Amino acid sequence: MMYRIKINKMQFHSHIGVFQAEKELGQRIEIDxxxxxxxxxxxxQLDDTVSYAEFYQLVAQLVNRSRVNLVETLAHDIIQAIHQLDAKRIGLVQVNVRKIAVPIDGIFENVEIEMEG
Structure with missing residues (x-):
């Protein structure tokens, strides 16, 4: 029986973006x-799987260290790092990254990218 491990709506403060204000002040992001x-x-037994705590810690480290321009880059980096945890047991990784407050004109809840690999 195959299975998926999901962590939904992880929330972080990031400094990701192309605008100077995003880099300096940062903004809230959510990651699934x-x-x-x-x-x-x-x-x-925990030894029979990969701990979701490891997944969370890895994502948190990448967000906290990341000073990239695009959330796509962050999603790519997360996928690569997750695969490196246990390449034999980890298959498809899907990441959704949402920027909650985007500095563009318009009324919308968030901007989201979805990437898998």
């Missing part, structure tokens, strides 16, 4: 992560 495991569910 879905990781498809390639090995079937095997039992009630």
């Amino acid at each position: 992560l879905a990781v498809t495991m390639t090995t079937p569910y095997q039992g009630d």
Whole structure:
């Protein structure tokens, strides 16, 4: 039985963006992560899977260190780093990154990118 591990609506303060104000002041982002495991569910031991706490810590580290222009770059970096945790057990990784307050004219809730790999 295959399965996915999901962490939804992780919230962070980031300094990602092309505008100077975004880089200096930052803004809130939300990240959803879905990781498809390639090995079937095997039992009630943490050693039989990858800890979702590791996923969260890795995402948090990448957001806190990231000073990139695009959320697409952050999503790509997250996918690459998740795969490196356990390449044998981790299959498809899907990341959604939402910028909550985007400095452009218009009325909308957020801007979101979705990437998988």
